[in-house]
Amino acid sequence: MVWLLPGEALYCGPPLELDPHSGAASCLAIGIDEPLQVTVGGTTARLRSAFIPPRLTCQVTTTGRIAAFFLEPGSAPERSCSAMMRPVGAIRSDHQRERELAELSGALTDHDVQRWVALATGDDGTTRDERILAAVELLSANPDLSAAHIAAQLHLSPSHFLRLFKRDTGTTLRRFRLWARMLSAAAHIADGADLTAAATAAGFASSAHFSSAFHAMFGLSPSKLLSTPLEIRPWQHEAPEERSSGAS
Template sequence: MPVLSSTRRSPTDGAAVWLWPGRALYAGPSLRLGPHSGAVACLAVGVDAPFTVQPAAGGGARARTALIAPRVRHRLTAYGDRMVFLYLDPGSADDRACRTRFRGGEETVLTGHRHEEDLLGGAAELSSRTPLPRVASWVARATGHAGTRHAEPRIMAATRRLLDADRPLPAAPLAAELGLSQSRFLRLFRDGTGTSYRRFRLWAQMHRAARALAAGHNLTRAAAEGHFASPSHLSTAFHAMFGLTPSALLSQDLTIICLDPTPRALT
């Protein structure tokens, strides 16, 4: 799992973000967000104390671990200093497997991970200095997804092209480049990555923007590197995806760690 780029924005451990194409992990101070929603599923872990999740539709739950479904507007109130958030592409193998790990709650907010004590212990150790195999092991324990399926070489090549492309890549020319019809390419892509080409391309754009930020560039450069029209376009897309703005993260003492896709990460 090679690191594509990583930088320390502060001499303290502060907060850390690990980003793969298809998932993201945050460990650090609770972000004190107001009511919000994102396009991805969010596994929330109260590292040192419980938290409450209150969906806008009503109800609520107090928990140490909860899985919040995509597009569920909610307020999360943390009673401790640190939280871990694992963001998963909706409908991915990670997301589907993670849902089976919870014991209770409603469909939109599941609570009580079956391995909660293990997750809490591991979450307390997550920082920018945590060895990457230990981070990956924690994610695998959280999702319950072993990642045994492997994408075929042409699809792995396509994911690499998306991450490294210097311009937006529509599906048709990339399919032709790989000697596939567009329909065949799109089917193979979903089979190999667990998500649609459009969704993966957005993750790849975020990945490119994060790599620029990790290298010390500003949001203007990050937006350009990620093929966003402007910094505001990047901020809007990021907010729609994760339910918070890039500036909310960058206001922390943040370390950004961008990771190369692997068959385990893709399935």
């Protein structure tokens, strides 16, 4: 099962035989049934939970089920999630709630997703420049916007904007734009579009370009992912009043 929302995606299910890859988003991986084998730079560690930052080439393998939570680089949830783990070389491990996350992932339903995300991310109170928050919203709605256009909207020079963007998100504008397009393509697929239509709607030059970029980011082709028994669902956070009222 895959749940989608702007800036985040959560997969729970069997291992997908991923090749080594480098993502545009950060990823929290949880071994549901057993620890994961996480390989970075030729070194493999056996970990129950791993936080993998963007642009780091790695490979995650397991014979059990896995939960993979992709987070918008530099976002408050991403920073909080990272802060709940300890550094292990270039990645982080031992999430404070890894046991609960693994148990909840074993039979995750739509009703439980909100709780899963809350456990994974916590809240460390970190903030970032409001102008970069606005830029992220603009790019999520339209990944084709240029740096010059966004900078002008924010009353910044393009060079200063790009420095702030990388500082606050931890990734480049180009990589973030790719992440936004991936989420857009996934949303179109969830609505019933085929790979070609989804790639075009998301702004990729062709379905081949989309497939190549998807494999580089996630370690498998989109056609292989879709050939597995998989359901993709848009997902929205519950409103605060809904949580307080106990609505489900």
